[in-house]
Amino acid sequence: MDTMKYQYEYPRPSVTVDCVVFGLDDNEIKTLLIQRKLEPFKGEWALPGGFVLMDEDIDAAALRELREETSLDKVYLEQLYTYGAVERDPRYRVISVAYYALVKLSNHKVKAATDAENVGWFSASDMPKLAFDHNIIYEAALDRLRAKVRYEPIGFELLPKKFTLSELQKLYEIILEKTIDKRNFRKKILSMGIVLETDEIQQDVAHRAARLYQFDEKKYLNLKKQGFNFEI
């Protein structure tokens, strides 16, 4: 049986995609991992990912692999970095294009399939040693996520349409992993002009109902185009 049916004049590497999906719950950021069903690193935890098919764009490959292995769908993946060290895969030369995303954990049910034996959301404190160079990719994605806060405000997709400033502050605190002074936070976020007061207050809360706010997306996109600094 001749299984080597693809022949080339020059040697070629394989190309994979790997996805770092951060899921935000009420108190922390968790990371979506799969347990590998196949060698190499069989039984070990890894980022979801796999080989790019010849007739699909790399972005599409990342979405497909994520969907196949974890059933996670409709995620806005952004390209992170490409990892191309010669020895990063024990089998043969594999160059991997890494992607990352931040989603609201409770909105996404996950289920292992295809090459994944198991799937789970891992806290930073429980992060296992991952297959390949995936710990390095994970750290780079975390750095990028935190740096991104400077040029893109957090929250558009992660909060309900109307939210309290405390909810927004909590989001910043979880992602930046630091406590933020409440007064400074309010002053700064309101002075940007991208968060607007509504005439509504919270409903059905035990404590004093807080004012609800919403994002002004048009204003935000304008500021972003001008290179505005959204840092808190």
Added chain:
Amino acid sequence: MDTMKYQYEYPRPSVTVDCVVFGLDDNEIKTLLIQRKLEPFKGEWALPGGFVLMDEDIDAAALRELREETSLDKVYLEQLYTYGAVERDPRYRVISVAYYALVKLSNHKVKAATDAENVGWFSASDMPKLAFDHNIIYEAALDRLRAKVRYEPIGFELLPKKFTLSELQKLYEIILEKTIDKRNFRKKILSMGIVLETDEIQQDVAHRAARLYQFDEKKYLNLKKQGFNFEI
């Protein structure tokens, strides 16, 4: 003659690297291009680049291709983005990892070799239609360069060790392509604390000699680690 000596079970794409090297002269940013000696796009201008070898890291491949085709050496290339649309190369599937750098044009002599018929520095206003998707890669690199000013001050490698604030301002104006108010610029750059006054002034100038300054690299690295915003 059997030239197809590399055989694989699954099809594999080729992987290339492409380099956007910006050269700063006295008045503008120019871009280093090569004229292709080979098909496809023979005779057309393109970014320097080529195939990644199986035994070299992708970063090393970018440096090697740049050196081979343009004789440009010792450049600090940073990874930009990976381009992987299915049809981006008319021959077969090629995924390209793009890099970029900013150098002082006068420090670098270039000379065409290997797959490059010709080499040259092109002004933005003279940018030709490039081979493959290279115009898209060029635009992305320019955007990245300008965005970078926010989290990394310009100038460390581009100015002499001691420089005037006018020289530094000119650098910002060229890269950001806008005029900057002199008083605001001085106030802002000095308040960051990364540019220090020396006790020297310019020598051999016709006009009134200006004060010389130098970078405080230690202070800068400290601020950078804290996520400081260096925007002017």
